[in-house]
Amino acid sequence: MAALTRGLVPRAVAAAVLLASALTAALAQPATAHSRGTSDFRGVNWADPRDNYAADQVVPTGLSTSDDYAATHAKAKRIVSGFQSVLGANTVRMPVNPSSVGTTWWSSYTGAIDAALARGMKVILSYWEANTAKDGKIDDVAAWNAMWDTIVGKYGKHSRVYFEPMNEPFGYGLDQWVTIGADWLAAHRHVPRGRVIVSGTGYNDNVTGVGAAPELQGTLLSLHFYGFWAAHTTEAEWKADLAARLGEYAYRTLIDEAGAPMTTGLNYGAWNGNIYTSYFAATTNTAREKRMGLVYWPGLRAGDAYSLLSQNADGTLTPNSATGLAQLRWGWGFGDEPPVNDDPPAPPGEVIRGVGSDRCVDVPGWSTANGTQLDLWDCNGGANQSWNHTTDGALMVYGNKCMEIGGDGVSPGSPVQINDCAGTPAQKWAVNADLTITNPATGLCLQATGAGTGNGTLIDVGQCAGTSHQQWRRS
Structure with missing residues (x-):
């Protein structure tokens, strides 16, 4: 980690200096979010x-990168105004x-x-590494330092x-990450620590280590928390999971990524019985109870089933889920x-469970895109695994997408995908x-590709052979 220190004194000495500076600064600064929790962060990721x-x-x-400052400002003003007026x-x-x-x-x-900023918003600027490495480490330390010098200068x-x-520093151990954070603070010592947000370790998934580090005293902390990390189906289980990640540091932590599918018809007024609705209940209820800030992922991102909002052709924003x-x-x-109701958490339907795999036919990533x-x-039990067998023989998901044979629609090995329901022979199933589960027009069987059983095994059709990878229970 020597390359990251920018010529600073050894860590043991630096820690003592930084701790003394932190205590002095804390006494000199006005009350920050620490004294009242972080609940004044009500936000979304863009x-x-x-x-x-x-x-x-x-x-x-x-x-768009083709826009100049004025055009970007105008577009952003409209979007940010939507974050305020539609969401609060x-x-x-x-x-x-x-x-x-x-x-x-x-x-x-x-x-x-x-x-x-002109609209009165708080703005969190967070560094993401490039997709070319994606190893949880800073890609180029010199470029990263220069970037932050420019941002902090402005x-x-x-x-x-x-x-x-840094967002999700999973490539570093705790000591390494604390050193990087301490070095950043030393390099930008004029920035009040109450305006620096230090990510938790791993995928921002635990703040107990950084919270205990004296070098980072006075900073805010950030935690990420997602429903696909576990299989709990009750709010109580998810709350216990979240509590262990927070430890005693909820008072200075904001959850700056947490989200769930918003485009698939889940009922977030039902707090139990489904992984995602129980997860989201636990996350939001914990934030309210502990006075924690919560920044939803994502407030706006085109093509993301988790996106809380969609952007209309005229630039206005529309919520994708009223209950969410x-x-x-x-x-x-x-x-x-609390906005609780008694409706089922997921849209009505049944899972299609493989006999050979004990796994379910799933729409990957909660996608709603035709051809997935x-x-x-x-x-x-998610909405992307809830299938309705309609009276006309379709297997429908999300209430408007149908399972169909892709490709040429008739050949063994053709992919099975979703598409807008059209009543075509490729969308009929017995x-x-x-x-x-067979397609009457071709006599082909729904199957796990290559007789696979693991997560991510693709679904296609093949000549019926009576094997377990072609057998399915609906329950």
Whole structure:
């Protein structure tokens, strides 16, 4: 880690100096979010449609590298206004990387940051590594340092800009990551520590180590928490999971990534019985109870089933899930009564469980895109695994997408995918007493490709052979 120290004194000495500086600064600064929790962060992530892991510029949904500062500012003003008016958000988390800072795009991208600040928003700027490595480490330390020098030089004195040195530093052990954080603080010692957000270890998934580090005293901490990390189906189980990741540091932690499928019809007013609705209930309820900030992933990202909002052709924003939005706002501290209802958590339907694999036919990534090939995944009762066998023989998911034979629609080995329901022969299925599911037009059987049994095994059709990879239970 010597390359990261920028010529600083050894860590043991630096720790003592930094701790003394932190204590002095803490006494000199006005009360920060620490004294009242972090609940004044009610936010959303604004993300690049390709994901924020990019080797080139990061460009949040709705923006374009072809726009100048004024055009970017105008577009961002409309989007940020939607975050405020539609959601009630007061915080936006935005990605940065060396390809985006100190470049031509930076001259425009600052228009989006400035538009959010002009609307009174808090802005969290977080570094994402490039997708070319994606090893949980800083790609180029010199470029990373130069990037932060530029960002802090421009926004270091702005009281509503917060700096997160790195998103998900899973490539580093605790001591390494604490050293990097301490070095960042020393290099930017004029930034109040209450405006620096230090990521938890791993995939930002635990803050107990960084919370205990004296070198990082006075900073905020960030935690990420997702429903696909476990298979709990009750709020209580998820709360216990989250509590262990927080330890005693909830008072200085904000959850700056947490999200769940918002485009698939899940009912987030049902707090138990489904992985994702129980997870989201636990996350939002914990945030409310412990007065923690919560920044949803993502507030806006084109093509992401987790996206809380969709952008219309005229640039306005529309919520993708009324119950999801209601539960998020409850977590933010709005309202006097929790938005609970008695409807089933997932849309009505049944799983299609492989006899040979004990895994379910799944729409990967909760995608709603036509042509998405189905696969096997651990059964979780989610909306992307809930299939209705309609009276006309279709197997419908999400209420409007049908299972169909892709490719030429008739040949063995053709992929099985989702598409808009059209009543075509390729979308007809017979559920048979011998546990096979066949396409009447071709006589082909639904099957796990290559007789595979693991997560991610693709689904296709083949000549019926009576083997277990072609047998399915619906329950």
